[in-house]
Amino acid sequence: MDESVVQDVLGLYEEKIDKSDLSAKEKSALKKSLKDRYTNMYYDCGEAIGVIAAQSISEPATQTTLRSYHRAAGIGLNITQGLPRILEIFDARKEPVTPAMKIYLQKEFNTKEKAIKIAASIKETNLKHIMTLDSLDLGNMTVEVELDKKLIEKLSIEPDKIVSAVKRKIKNLNGSIEGNKIIFEINKDKVTVKDLQTLRFKLREVHVKGIKGITHCIVEKTSNEFVLYTLGSNLIKVSKIEGIDISRMKSNNIFEIVETLGIEAARTTIVSEITDTLRGQGVDTDVRHLLLVADTMTQSGDIQAIGRYGLSGSKSSVLARANFEETIKHLVDAAVHGLSDELNGIVENVMIGKTARVGTGLVEVVMKTQETPVKVVKEKKE
């Protein structure tokens, strides 16, 4: 073991120990016991840490399987929990079933009013959300949209902004505001009823305010500040909104994190997401197992799933891959390319009945049968 590593880690505590009001003897004893504990925690050479990590995660997971798939997260948002969520992470699915974000605010924006305002600017608002009625005026061949006045004021949306948003989205259109109504007219010679009908459905989906894909945004007060919870995730767009504390912004969409914040952030997210879901099921797994999983998943600089198309599928041994899944594919592939198996892994050796190179199988007795003993005897005599 590298002594400098031990020193580095212990250095974090040395200062505190030195400052404390212990006697010199006690201090050195404490340092020694700390060092011993640290060195004792090292895995032994040849220990099958992967298998231990897998068992440490999967055994408790089997007990949580039958518990509820979805659980309300206390604030009315349904976020995937339990085993489905763990599978989602380990399988490295591109998009989680329920992407979600947790957004903290900067100090000067940490009031209820401002938080609600920011939430309103984040939540996706379409025309259909802010209108009370849309109808076809067949006499004038127009579409009338009646707006929800209270809601518009609450979200501070101005009617002309709606018109311009609609115009951006749908071409050849005129909109005029008449009190609470907006009347849309199609710039066309012959307008049919069918045109109006399709326009009506198009209008409903026009994006007016907020960030696309974020369907919910809820403000909640924690012990000392306001936090926003969202359903739907968009790190880039949310980070551009004023008043948001970017450094503490969280998302559960790991692939999005890789793209925006990089692989290290993704690794941290994998660990924290699994810890949180496991803890939510009442399971307390040692972080180091999860760190190992997260490290192996991210070691290539990209997220690799644990499974057929990820880590297990990229093992170097033909036999190990064939043993896992898609046996025929791997064997035929190996035959076509004339691959050979060096029999270094565990599964291959178990298959052919050889001692696997782990644990006690790692060491072999090497003994010089002739020279050494004779020499030793001679030296002693002289």
Added chain:
Amino acid sequence: MSEVYVNGYFAGEHDKPLELVKALIEKRRVNKLPETMNVAYHVDKDEVQINVDSGRVRRPLVVVNNGVALLTVDMGEKLKKGEISWADILKKNIVEYLDAEEEENAYIAVSREELTSEHTHMELDGILILGVAASVLVFPEKNRGDRLNYGSRMAVQSIGIPLQNFLMRDDTTYNVLVYPQVPIVRTDSMDAIGLESHPSGHNLVIAVSTYYGYNVEDALIVNKASLERGIGRSVAFRSFVTEFRRYWGGQEDEVCIPDASVKGYRSEEDYSNLDEQGIIEIESKVPAGSVLVGKISPLRFLGVAKEIKMGLQNFRDNSLTVSNGNDGIVEKVVLTSDSEGNKILSVVVRDTKIPEVGDKMATRHGQKGVIGLVVPEEDMPFTADGIVPDIIVNPHAMPSRMTVGQLLEIVAGKVGALAAERINGSIFCGKEDNIRTELKSLGFRDDGKETLYNGITSEKMEVPILTGITYYYRLYHLVSKKIHARSKGPVALMTKQPTEGRSKEGGLRLGEMEKDCFIAHGAPITLRERFGSDKVSIPICKTCGVVAVEDHIKNKKYCPLCKNEAIVNVEMAYAFKLMLDELKSLLIYPQIIPENS
């Protein structure tokens, strides 16, 4: 407009579905529509379903009119006496049959007392809210629902008298309880179901107590003398069948005592119990592996020409033998024939099974247990009257499972035994207070507890212990049919790995997950040893990497491909060699490259 369906097919629409349903039912009740018609209105789907087709399960209910049941108490009495018939009552529409759909619209009272003007029907009897399986349970209303589930599920596994003509039959396996008893605490439906004539258990004197730790975790302590008196004793029958076939060329199977020249001849002793026809004598003891019917069949493959000419070994021994763990005494031999006219011989072997440590027993309250110790009667606790319990269950079985019904059955059984009467334990019929007062009037404590004395030291026990009578089933999970261990034994021909299953004296599988445990412990050498059951040493050609040939006559090894004699022996799992062979059959050429070549 709600939709109207007849027998599931759309028939039309109607404005006022409720009135339609009402009108149809009224017409049915004046016999203007068939009695087999059922109508239901589904509020959620807003549709009327009228059914007159076959295959609907229907049950009888008393019609209630303005809170008054049409079946009066008086009529019920007359019905019992046979003065009026069931058909009369049906004809008068006092009782009608509802199917599951119409039942959804009905408001059914369970008893006469709870009738209100809103009720549309009344149960003929409270027990009818239960199905067949649940209605045999006593005091079900005092137990938790899941216990009733377990209880009725275990009643199915009980050994009893399933058929009364069992001596005439030759089913593959069947168990019959010796001298079964009808339960002291009964239910009303038992007679109708047939359990009065086919009972499946015994009334046992039970004490709820501990006994030196031998009844922890639901184990049972059983009195040895009770077993000797015949408690839970059963007879297991098993039949062994052999068929006599005809083959091409006029050859056929033959019953006889095989000649010593027959291929696969056992030994003279093995055939000694057979009569001159080659069939086992009735009432002879047959240990596992012994011959029941001597039978010879023609050889499947012809042998060397010399042997055929000499008429030697033209037959092989194909005798019927007792399979492993099914030894016993021959009950009877049945000779019949199958549909193709082939002769069939079926030998029924019987074995008396006395309950032993490891056998399973259960009450009607889902309280199952395995016998943990058989105690001589003199060591069992006893009451002041000298009553010794047959069975001792651990009190820990009660609080978490909350089977209050069982406690009540113990007390009620005691009352029944003392007063020489059967107690009705049907749902809503058992009244705790009545049972208690009756027990008190018989001169016992009303809670059923008694002072017991230690059977070994004869010391008085400090705490009074609940003793009474409970009906116990013996379940057909017998240890003697399950116990299994193996050190060395038979291997499968193809893989050279140990066989699987108790009947083939197989090994216990060390599976994928167990394998992972060995690796997690860092013990691959132990793992190799455990997986080494099919270890073989195979000659491999150093140049081709293919399995070589070992010629024992010339005492040399050579490669079948390159005729090279540079061969090494490689140790591997036979299953792996098999896989290499299979790969070769797929035109994949796997090479083994030894390390030092």
